[in-house]
Amino acid sequence: MKNKVVALMLLIPLLLIFTTFSLANVSSLYVPVSVSSITSLNKNVEYIELTENNTLNIQNQILPLKAENQEVTYSKSSVGNYSMPNINISNDGIITAFTPGTCKITTTTNDGGYVSSFILEVNSKLPLDFVITSNNEVKINETLYLTANLIPSNSTGTIKWYSSNNNIAKVEELTGKLTPIQSGEVTVTAILNNGLNGQIVKTQKITILKGDVIATMNGSTESSIKTYSGKVDFVASVDLDKVNEEDINFNYDEEKFLKFNIVNQLGVNTANFIIDAELNPFYSSATIELRSKETVLSTLTIIITDDLESDSCSFVGLNDYLQINAKNDFTVSFEPEDLEGVNVEIIVENNDVLALLTDGLNFQIEALKVGTNIVTAKFYVNDNFVCEIYKTVTVLAPYTGLNFEENSQTFGLVSDEIFVFGKYKIENNDYVLDEYTLKLTATEEIDLNKIDIYSSDSNIATVSGNKLKVVSNGIVTIYAESKDAKLLNLQQTPASFTLKVIDGVNVSTYDDIVKATEESKVVVLQNKINLGVEVLIKNGNNTSLISNAKSILQSEVKQIDTTADYTYYTNIGKERPTINYILEFKNDVYGNGYSLNADNITNVIDSYGFPYNDAVFKGPLDYVSLQNIASVKAQDNIVYLVRNDNVKINNIELKGCDDVDDLTKLNYTGTTLEIMGDNVTLFNSRVQNGRNVVRIFGDYEDSNKQITVNIENCILRNAREFILKIGTNKYILGDITGASDEYSAASPSLGGYTARNDNNLDDLTFMENYVKTIVNLKNSVLTNSGLFAIGMECKFAGPCLDGKQYNSYKFSELGWYNLAGTSYPAVLNLIGDVRIYDFKDIELIDSSTLIEVSANINNFPINFNIAEMITSLNTQQEYNGIIVDYNNHTYAHGGIVYYGGGKNYSIVNLEDFTGEKFTNYSIMFDDLNNTTRSDLLKLAAGKEPFRFLMYNSTSDFSVQKQIDDLHSGIAFRYIRNLNK
Structure with missing residues (x-):
């Protein structure tokens, strides 16, 4: 089996040299049916309400329905500045939420790395938690309002506040208003009783600073206390940094007091006095002065009254605005606080908007409906109406889960696009x-x-x-x-x-992109676009064309002169041929992750798999042809073309046609993307489905010009021949006339340099004067080639291509002359993590796959005997490990091939490649031990060795790794995470 692989390698030039498409019985190159898309069946934004149900099912549709690997991987990521919820995603796509927050839920197909996503908003009507947000310091003679934020912010609940020491600071239970009494430290407790998981208690230490005042009574330098009973208690505080303690005294009319008790409590640099006093009922008021010697520092007036004054009545804790479904606990205040016989009636104007509950002087309203309502409090003393106060309360419904739907989308291959x-x-x-x-x-x-x-x-x-x-x-x-x-x-x-x-x-439409690209505009895709008009009528396994298919198809393509060697056409008296292309990107392209698909134009084939006469994509041009027997194929038609310099193609999916399960169905789809400009960058993109996927062979107009092409963070897949085909259009011709060594003469040396010498990379003259194509391939995935993932092509250089006669066959009379030569080199720099998942079951590859010739081949002596080739290699040991036995199948890796038969000066530079290094194989036609066919191969292609960079049976990058990575999604998912 090992030797069969080597023989198949040697047949690669034959695919290119003796290839035609008139053979009806061609073996298939089956590949698994690939995933082409995934669509979320969830809403763009989904909601979980923790008080009702904390689970949600992720739902997707994967196409095609017969895709072999429909496994997916779930993940979550942040959205803007929203906090992440605590959620769990099971393997079968069930989300269980535990805490509120907002995130993006992404489903990634293990095959291809396609994604669908939606926004998940986890809410809770009841608070899960709260955070105290008020300051932890306040000065005497100032007021601090204690505040807290509920989590989530749109939940509703009432927090009640309590002070650990009312002699240091008093706190209003419902409003959180903290009044400092004296310097010191107090612990404030906040209690929320209706949390999602029950009562929530938080504490915060508040430091009362002395501030700028020297002394206070009842927390102020000048205040009054109204009382009905005449009994009062308060705290006086003096800053001892500004006053001597022995100078402090209280001045008051002793006759007006029945009691005036003072308890001295020294603080840190502070004198604090707790006063318990009772006014003589024969007096209506009395004033107390806090002095330092004779200097008055603070005054407090005590007033006895049995009148309820309307201007002293107010709501305490009643909010101007209420969130719908929220409950608001409140009370009322009045002076004097100890007045007996006071009753308060609360009236709600509209019971549809607010519902009222009462308990003595404690009240609660519940917001039922968005709207405005008036709350009235009527005050009675001993059943006599005294006054009333009003407050307008507005019920609002703030948006929960406010989001831009755009955040539910994933704009392309890389996660942070x-x-x-x-x-x-x-x-x-x-x-x-x-x-x-x-x-x-x-x-x-x-x-x-x-x-x-x-x-x-x-x-x-x-x-x-x-x-x-x-x-x-x-x-x-x-x-x-x-x-x-x-x-x-x-x-x-x-x-x-x-x-x-x-x-x-x-x-967003086919017409739009045609106009914009033709007029050299920067284009931005806002939708996936199918190019062309559908001209193929499918009826089961049978196909036919609409009546005007030819004119439609011809209007959908344009032509350029071929840039490949067209000497053969000149030799047989024909003009320089043209090739068709569909779209030319003359300026930058931004795909937003959307796709372009040319299936309507490229895939016009009959039920036998051959193109209709009216089709415009019928396979590549000839490099050389042996009448109706066989032909060498050259440049192919192009789906997406780049000729201008400095073009950037970003975040797009370029398809030559629909996905296939058999690579032989890509015979006529042309090259998916051909790049002929300098400093062209392809990044964060997918390119797939072509006879060759990406072809880069130098500048369009000037073969002497060096071009550089950058491919980064891309997925390249599904090629009938090569996924990435690299070469140059410049060459020097050979001349075997009178040569003693016809092979050397057919492929002359290039500037005195030695071929197959990576040291040429360090030669500035070589790099500047001879290298015409540089490709930087970075952090990308290549998979599913019919031959090899990457082909480094050079010119074929067999003597027959310069007119040498073979037996009685005069090739020169068929136009076979001035065709042999040596190509100028290309350089491929592999950078970072480039992965070539291209192990093949070699039983799926045979000679009819690689050599497609007409039935007339039997009339010409090039009926190659594969068994003879295998036998000729049986005894050679230098190919150990080239095949891999796995699970009763035999595999070979389709890595990188240098091919052409002439001197190949191209270089694959692995200096910055972080992947596992390849094994280097070099195979010559002489390895066939001079079988009769080896001579013919050399005469046709040249005798220079073909080189292969491959993984083998000893590599860690193994068949098992390929199977595991492709099945689990690692093969494609790592591209998505490159920029994280």
């Missing part, structure tokens, strides 16, 4: 300024009048309502906040959506 929006659109065949409609969502129906939407940079984009208008290029974040949440003083994290604005044209 952001949405790109162009400044223009096509309207009435003209370019006009475009505006973007923001997609906001929440648990409630959206009313834009209740949302503040604003831009982080109005120089880039402005917002009016939900319309975004572009001003200039740049990255901008759009924010949205609930106005009601602001009124309720709820802590809210603004919804945010970040996008990149560029000077490009947004395209």
Whole structure:
């Protein structure tokens, strides 16, 4: 089996040299049916309410339905500045939520790394927790309002506040108003009884500072206390840094007091006095002075009254704004506090909006409905009406789960890609300024009048309502906040959506992208686009064309002159041939993760697998042909073409046709992407489904010009021949006339340099004057080739290609001359983690797969005997490990091949490659032990060795690793995480 693989390797030139497509019986190259897409069946934003149900099922549809590996991997990630919920995702896609928060749920197919996603908002109507947010210091003679934020912010609950020492600081239970009495430290306790998991208790230490005043009574330098009974108690505090303790005295009219008791409590640099006093009922008032010697530091007036004054009546703890479904505990205050016989009646104007509960002087209202209501408190003393007070209470419904739906999407292959929006659109065949409609969502129906939407940079984009208008290029974040949440003083994290604005044209249709690319515009995909018009009618296994298919197909392609060697056509008296292409990217392309698919144009084949006469993609040009017997194939038709320099292709999926389960179905689909410009960058993209997937052979117009192409963070897959085919269009011709060594003459040396010498990389002259193509392939995945993942092609250089006669066959009379030569080199730099998942079951590959010739081949002596080749290699040991036996099958790795038969000066540079190093094999036609066929192979292709960089039976990058990585998704998922 090992020798069979080697023989198959040697047949690679035959695919290129003796290839035609007139053979009906061609073996298939079956590959697993690949996943082509995954679509979320969940809403863009899903909600879990913890008080009701804490689970949600993830639902997706994977296409095609017959995809072999439908395994997926679930993950969560952050959204903007929202806090992450604590959730668990089971292997079968059931989310269980434990805490509130917002995140993105992403499902990634293990095959291909396709993703679907949605936003998950976990809410709780009841608080899970709260955080005290008020200061932990306050000065005497100031007021501190204790505050806390509920978690989540849109939950509802009442926090009650308590002081550990009312002599140091008093705290109003419902409002959290803290009044310092004296310097010191007090512990404040906050209790919320209706938490999701029961009562929540938090404490905070508050330090009472002396402040700027020298002395206070009852927390103030000048105050009064109204009393009905005449009994009062209060605290006086003096700063001993400013007053001597022995100078402190209280001045009052002793006749007016029945009792005036003083308890001295020394603090840190503070004198504190607890006063317990009772006023003589014969007096209506009395004033107390706190002095330092004769200097008055503070005064307090005590007033006896039995009158309830309306201006002393107020609501305590009743909020101006209430969140719907919230409950608000409140009370009322009045002076004197100890007045007897006081009753209060609370009246709610509209019971549909607010519900009222009463318990003595403790009240509670519940917000039932959005609206405005008036709450009235009527005060009675001994059943006599005294006064009434009013307060307007507004019930609001702040948005919960406010989010931009755009955040539910994943914009492409790499996880941190952001949405790109162009400044223009096509309207009435003209370019006009475009505006973007923001997609906001929440648990409630959206009313834009209740949302503040604003831009982080109005120089880039402005917002009016939900319309975004572009001003200039740049990255901008759009924010949205609930106005009601602001009124309720709820802590809210603004919804945010970040996008990149560029000077490009947004395209969503086939007509749009044709116009924009033809007119050299930067294009931005806003939808997946199927190119062309469907001309193929499918009826079961039978196919037919619509009547005007030919004119439609011809209108959908354009032509360029071939850049490959067309000497053969000149030799037989024909003009320089042209090839078809569908789209040319003349400027940058931003895909937003969407796909372009040319199946309508490239895949016009009959039920036998051959192209219709009206088809425009019928296979590659001939490099050389042996009449109707066999032919060498050269450049193919192109689906996506790049000829300009400095073009960037980002975050797109380029398909030559629909996905296939048999690589032989890609015979006629052409090259998916051909790059002929310098400094072209392809990154964060997928390119797939072509006879060759990516072809890079130098500049379009100038074969002397060196071009550099960068491919980074990409997935390249599904090629009939090579996934990445690299070479140059420049060469020097051989000349065997009169040569003693016809093989050397057919492939002359290049500038005196030695071929197959990686040291040439360090030669500046070689790199600048001879290397015409440089490809930097970084952090990418290549998989599913019919031959090899990467082909480094050089010119074929057999003497027959320069007119040498073989037996009685005069090839020169068939145009076979001036074709042999030596190609200028290309350099491939493998950088970082490049993975070639291309082990093949060799039983799926046979000679009819690699040599497709017409039935007339039997009339010409090139009926190659595979068994003879295998026998000739049986005794050779240098190919140990080239095949891998695994699970009763035999595999070979389709890595990198240098091929062509002439001197191959191209180089694969592995200096910055972080993957496992390849094993290097070198195979010559002489390895066939001079069988009759080896001579013919050398005469046709040349005798220079073919080189192979492959993984083998001793590699850690094994068949098992390939199977595991592809099945588990590691093969593709690591690309998504590269920029994290």
